[in-house]
Amino acid sequence: MATDFTQELKDLRATMSSVREVTDLSSLEATIADFERQASDPHLWDDQEKAQVVTSGLSRAKAEHDRITGMDARIDDLEALVEMGQEENDAETLAEAEKELVGVRKAVGELEVRTLLSGEYDERAAVVTIRAGAGGVDAADFAEMLMRMYLRWAERHHYPVKVLDTSYAEEAGLKSATFEVDVPYAYGNLSVEAGTHRLVRISPFDNQGRRQTSFAAVEVVPLIEQTDTIEIPENDLKIDVFRSSGPGGQSVNTTDSAVRMTHLPTGTVVSMQNEKSQIQNRAAALRVMQSRLLLLKKAEEAAERKELAGDVKASWGEQMRSYVLHPYQMVKDLRTEHEVGNTSGVFDGDIDGFIETGIRWRIAQEKAEA
Template identity: 45%
Template structure:
């Protein structure tokens, strides 16, 4: 059992005071009161789109305040358990203090992370695309491994995942994966994963059991809220339909339910085949296309592409953001932050990515630079 001291409690209190300051909790409480008053006015729901946006702001503000108040409560629990445990020389109470303080540390980490998300899109949903890079068949298998890793990570965080496209490869793995993640701060969190991921292991397809280096690229886009308009001319689109080839609805391999949309001016191609109908696949593909066009336009006007997903690199050696080594030793290492983890299974199989995501955001804010 880790020992907890009064100095630890005071350090946690000081850190929590700082967090409350830069989260502007007093302003958030005032915002809640104003939004609640606005939502109670007659005719509030006459404009459903504006009303939904207001309610989303209200929910987010309430979540921030509730998280801070929950952290304050944990701090009080830890302090009370420590004082009583020291007074009674009760190891069980001292253990409770240690547990409460550990939980508080996790809470404060989440609060600090949320404070780094200054773009409104950071708080919303994300579209993630995984593409095989160098490595041939192995890259398709690596693509599928990353796909399962992110699904597990989303599950751990309580986010909803809708798979838009994940066709199986002919021999091993998948050709690509595109999926939409819905949940609090999903885009802000997941944009830490954008870039090239490198795997080193003994090849499962090589009879001689030689070591293989494989690459996959991860793209992360924000799901655009309804109040952001992206104009797309129908004449600029080529829409093809075909038989879906993977798990999906009742129409898989029986009707032309899968959709491929090509944006002719830019050459962007988006596919979706996992919904039950052609109309649903088309709607999902259009959402992804709009997000990609929005990012391109934002880059052109404001030079913000590096903030969204980092500079564009070939999916090959020398460009990776993270290495996953399974042989001759086991290690996951982020090349940007230097963070390492020797428990590879916890990352790849269990989706335990929070440490890497938090380290990235701390590093990108300058807090991790020495």
């Protein structure tokens, strides 16, 4: 069946019109102008922290603006390619247009998903924690596989990542790991990854070659900002210091620079060992603790609202995705039904399809509940 390029181009332009309306390009351009004014101040780098905020803010705002205006230009080029192919009845040119259409459709879809991220904390950077669950050494290995998957996803998008803590298992893999993805909307995107992940495979650690099912939990919280009001009384915190450890539990630091922070009222625990000093690890631990308590507070408020409304369904916290490597190969999201047969691609960071369908699913759930 021949592609209806006229309808496809019309649909793409309609979607981009909605994207521009939600994004508010004029406001974005005003933001860029303001950042450029601040960046031109000869005394900007007298305050290095402020300078980094300004320069990174300018870079991100320009990138966002270029993504939208660049997409408009890309659709114009596609339309010109289609017209040329149709006028000359050139099958090769039309095949090239067909291929470009697939790429443009995907890119426009990603921009559209961004407009759906309107939650209170969706614009924030994200703090992701992965913990090995049931399954022994296979679960620890699975936790490390997930860690690599998310780091590769960030690398594919050129997102800066900072590993805050890694706790290695004795035989292989990770007990837990925490990292920060510091770009706008990282939380909005990655929050749909939160939940229990399941791996089914022939265990490489079983000398009898038996199939093993193992689990890992992914937690995603928005990064706390100075404007947030999360006050933690000192008496509510228990702070322990210890030496940083590497694979197999060996000490990698001769001083007690690692920090374990416990929030006594809730039992929330945060460990940090990847900074060079105890002071830095303590500051990093406090930020993550505040982020987790902020999300916990919001979750409690949401639970109260649901209870008042008579809705006690649990949508999160259950097994949400299966990664099957034996007897067949498939990764399937159990909420959205989105599935992929290329498991190696998924573990190499190709998870945008899962994130996009997860966001659309979440929006549909919220609308249904409303």
